[in-house]
Amino acid sequence: MPKPAKAKAPRRPHLLGVRHHGPGSARAVAAALAATAPDIVLVEGPPEADLLLSYAADPEMVPPVALLAHAKDDPGQAGFWPYAEFSPEWAAIRYALDHGVPVRFIDLPAGCGFALDRARAARRNAAPQPDPEPTRPPDAPDAPDTTETPDTSHPPIPGESHRTDPIAVLARVAGHDDPERWWEDAVEHQAGGADPLAPFALLAEAMGALREPSSAPGPADPDGPVATAEDAETAETTETAETAEDLPDLEAAREAHMRLAIDTAYRQGFREVAVVCGAWHVPALAASRPVAADRAVLAPFAALVRGGALPRVKVETTWVPWTYRRLGQASGYGAGVPSPGWYHHLFATDDRERLLPAWFVRVAELFRAAGRPVSPAHVIEAVRHAETLAALRGRPLAGLDETLEAVRAVMCDGDDAPLALVHDDIVVGDRIGTVPATVPAVPLQRDLDVQRKRLSLTLADRKLELDLRKTLDADRSRLFTRLTLLDIPWGTPTASRRGTGTFRETWTLVWQPELAIRVAEAGVWGTTVLGAATAHAVELAACAGSLADLTAVAEQCLQADLPDALPPVMRALQDKAALGTDVAGLAEALPALVRALRYGDVRGTDTAALATVADGLLLRICVGLVPACAGLDGDGARDMRRHLDAVHDAVQLLATTDTTGTTDTAATADTAETHSTRTADPRDDWYAALTRLAERPDLPGLLTGRAVRLLLDAGRLTAADAAPRMSRALTRGTPFRDAAGWIEGFLAGGGLVLVHDDALLALIDAWVADIPGDAFTDVLPLLRRTFATFAAPERRTLGERLRAPGTAARGDDGPPLPFDPARADAVLPLAAYLLGAAR
Template identity: 55%
Template sequence: MTGPLLLGVRHHGPGSARAVRAALDAARPEAVLIEGPPEADALLPLAADERMSPPVALLAHAVDDPGRAAFWPFAAFSPEWVAIRWALDHGAAVRFCDLPAAHSLAMMGDPTWSDDEDDDTDGDDSGEPSADGRRRGLRLDPLAVLAETAGYDDPERWWEDVVEHRAAGPADPFAPFAAVAEAMTALREAYGHGDNARDPVREAYMRLQLRAARKEHGDAVAVVCGAWHVPALAGKHTATADRALLKGLPKVKAETTWVPWTHRRLARRSGYGAGIASPGWYGHLFAAPDRPVERWMTKVAGLLRDEDHPVSSAHVIEAVRLAATLATMRGRPLAGLTETTDAVRAVMCDGSDVPLALIRDRLVVGDVLGEVPDGAPAVPLQRDLSRLQRTLRLKPEAAERELDLDLRKDTDAARSRLLHRLRVLGIDWGTPERARGTGTFRESWRLRWEPELHVRVAEAGVWGTTVLSAATARAESEAVAATALTEITALAERCLLADLPDALPLVMKALADRAALDTDVSRLARALPALARALRYGDVRGTDTAVLAEVATGLALRVCVGLPPACAGLDPDGAAEMRGHLDTVHAAIRLLPTAATSPAASVSPAATANPDGDGEAEADAGPTPAPSPTGSADAYAQADEVTGRWTAVLERLARRDTIPGVLRGRAARLLLDDGRLAEDEAARLMGLALSPGTAPGDAAAWIEGFVGAGGPGGDGSGGMLLVHDERLLALVDAWLTAVPAEAFTDVLPLLRRTFSAYEPGVRRTLGELVRRGPAQGGGAALTEAGAPGFGPGLDEARADGVLPLLDLLLGHRQPDDDLVGVGR
């Protein structure tokens, strides 16, 4: 070696990684400098740990502001990772030489130093390049410029042809780097530092580190960095000038650690500046340098077979042949991702892009998640979370998966508490889903671990050293800071689900204080459902909710008092909003515990078989609740009073003419569903609402409230009500046919909104009833209630038309028989 070995690479390029390994084997340097934050030098020996499995990333965050963080990802096919492992395996000194993270983190968000948060491009930018080789944000994309110069319109395709598909290296292992350095030198002469204000500072620090390494090891030093930086490191610059560039840089206290990374986060679409479009494909090229196309097609076939697609060995053979033919026709040295994708689409997917999307997601990108040894530095909260994940057998995975929990089981209940506590801390590892089946003891979650969650854990570390203590402190802080009643009620619900008993007293006090001062019925109505949902989980989780029940019932009583006056004199928009409050309050009051459903009354010795099938009995109600404190009986008695008061409120709303039609109709419907309004009385109220003296718009609003979709379920069950009660359908039909032509246009949008929410089967059944028409061939048949209904008769002539075809299908009639005019 006649000087330091400058190995300019493309981050996450398998061709670059193989070339770096060959160059290092040939040069045998004593020291290797890697582009990365020097604060992580102490973490480099962990790369040799057998439990370290890439993809991994260095995470650096500001100690005083953990949300200010940056990642330096490494895959198995990253040249930097290959260089680190080579140095550790061969006893060479290895350290990072890029600008310290203390400065990089301090520069974040400062337009003086960066026009983009992604500071490390080196030809791998996430944006689309323009004609002059620049991408969005005026950042230079060197690969785009070189590809355009070579006559390519796709930088990825050019890079694959000249680097990734050259499996056999040249006789001179340093030749590729010399060529890349020459190209980058020409680009730097034309574009300078590419409008990136941070690059000159970074390169000045790299030169200082290179001088220090040469002073210790002479010229037996190798530098592995982005190819864009090679001309700056090879040029002549004085140490004095470099130190002047670094003088006065902003600085923060930073900490670094290794964290698992994913192939999905390496993908270009993830937003990482040095991302690549196909990490799974590149990983395959690196792991299978011989016969890569054949091995890739075998992987694709295995995936499609696992998804029940009929793929045979013949498909694999033909796909390989087609990919090779396409590469020859296009003048490429080897079939690339474009050719293999085209071949797979044509041969294995029958021209469909649907299975091709699965291949891209699972193989081209992939869900590989790396692993980091336990010895890696971590904040105390991360260590506690890792311990809980091992104890509860909840392994973080990059692939999205569903988790169904049975809260009657201790392990599942503990998993639920952990996931809810993490949500309190803003760590959304799991997203709650609608539980399958029935029963309040079921929970469903959708889990997916993203690398960014490590940053969220570091941020949450300011609240405590364990998940429980941190979630408790965060909940208490939110309770003090919250100003809206709905915020407090939502927080109380989260505290109960997360089982934070130490935070509940402060949250309950804040809730009671805010509820006592709030007089707006709409805000009270929005706050009540969260409390009712929280109470619903009390028995299963074994949480004492008597205090919460007292607050919830008091809130419900205030809603009962203030709702009727608030419903009078509303315009259509206000009435529509109040209808939503009516539905949510009704659903919430039905969930409030009464004397019959209190914990003392709900504990039953009845047991069900253990779902695990081990033959042991398991209490259906879960853990026995703690004894209720004094005053809880009064709370449950007050809940009984709320139910009666609410029924009286609905009856007043249903019969008061000054209330908007949509609210009167909805109140009548809720009473009917609860069995507190007789069907005959419901028909009478509808007859009054649809009488000739009622304005068509008001009548249509009443119909929307009574049979329209919406409410807590939003299931459009009003359609089924009309299907099973033909008296009500006949009333609606008679009113609709009597609407004057000049008013029909005004009520049509409201009616369309009402009936379009029904399920297709319900709409079809209603259409058949209307087509059948009233009974007795056109006369309205009077039922016992005196309301007209629809006759059950069939159109025999239309029914006769299908009988000959059925006879033919069943073999009762010959094909040449006359099928026309055959009666029954």
């Protein structure tokens, strides 16, 4: 670049104060830059990202996108600077790149904010914690509430107090109670004037009037980075506390740094300097201050770093995709834009005559796709309705409120329910940005991008149904499971609509921009998704606190196909299982192991080691089952009953799965014995343990009754065998509450057994009929809880059988109930009255 001329510059930069994510501001910035033709553009943003600005000119860079800055040693400490097509900063960056003009970020480095956050956190942790509820005299007045209500219309900046919204103040001065509505009327809907700099001059004058009465630092800049959760917590620190900590004022330091950056541009010989920043900062940047004074404001940072009060924080930056849904959120990582889809429409539609018709056409297309009839006449009438509302309200152009009211009245017949569809799909929108593959990123992110493209996966929200028998779907399932292991929940497993087979999976994919931070954090485990998931699985196995946690890791290793992680995980599993004596813990771990065996069936993974561990766990459960059930209270018995059901289901699955992944059906019965390492059916030991449990009268009836039912359903007991056991449990010598527990355990599997077995139904019917009145009140809640689990047809059939005289419930050969003519005659007057015969 040729050296600029050394002529003395006027040092009057073009200060373009904007509101972040405002389409009117973006248009005004583009017009002002075209009119002034600056030779350098300075934008409020983190200077660590200067080298990334050139990527904004790449055709593959499609907003919404965001700059991500995070601490190198702690990726969880991060901040985002999101941009949409209608963001003024994005318009300034694209103008500079399109015209070959240098562009720089001039805000205070993000590392300074991160360092202040760490220093404040360290001092808070070191300081003694105050009494959460300090005592005061009873007659003392209540202390005034000095807690400031956070303004959710703009995100906080790391290390700053979130004070007033200057746009809201200007709206109140203008007589408007809605700042969003006032801003639309005053800026967004105004056509360009003769002087493109006039709006910025007026806005600067208004901001100067707001800042003049107080010399204290101003409100948090609404155009700064989106804060993380840690930043939001730090933002609660008051100015008084900051002074007491003797830490620099971040707001004053930011403005001083921006003034020095402007001065540096002039010192380098640039003559026409354009500065795009938050409107609040314009008066401070326009003020004439000595360079030495600004350097004095920044000097405490260097002094505190040298003295060790502030840590040195190295920052890494990159571009990441953003979404309109995240842009529309005011908390967390959002940007607080309530209607990004509407703002995009305002910015993208050049012809104001087409603005409303094009908008209502989109709404009509959305309703037609949803099956709601909307005609062109509806569109024409909606446009007229919105324009009339705007004229009545004195607005220069119909805004979002008018358009939504028109949609409700014309297209929805006054119904608010369809408006939710319009809000989600059009007002907010589901637009997702893209970032070029050449953008610098952590190695793990680059590998994830490669895997995503190889598997034809996009970042759009969707529900994906997988058939694990297909190679592509199996690879997708492995990727989602590996990311879950790394705590990157891009995909969430959900219930499948197409059956319960183990070869089907359904995943709900929702890409949140903050997952980029999770990827950066997981980068410590490896440079590829496979390598990082393997290392993390081994670490999780080493740190597992319980056998159930360890089996869950083993299950994930099989689902994710991590062959290098399985050996150490299996060694840890075998060691912990060999020492395990807690039957409840063993029972909780067994189902996960059996599920892992079944996943091995589908994916073709060798699960011989898992089968050995599963057999060992089952043997320990069978040996210790009866002693573990002794002395349990009601809650403990219910927990153990849940474990009984889980182990019983697992045993059925374990018996049909061999170590080579073959299902032991009739088609494979001949090969199952050859391939399996088991010498006997594992169900034999389990049924023997259930039989011992069912024969113990001194154990909770809930468990013994459940054991009898499981044996009955498995065909190890007949109804004739179960009837004497039920009869003994319901004898008069057994407390009614214990007998009710036995029935609850026995009938927990459903009431179909009573529908088909008259003897069992008769036993329960006779027992209920013999319960004394005082005991019946105590037992009734238990019985209602039991019978409430029956399906409606089962309850109806049982009621009919018990109500009809001479049913099998009272014995097929027994006499019917005696007929009482007096009781029958008592209903005749009422029946005659109802039928009109009495008249």
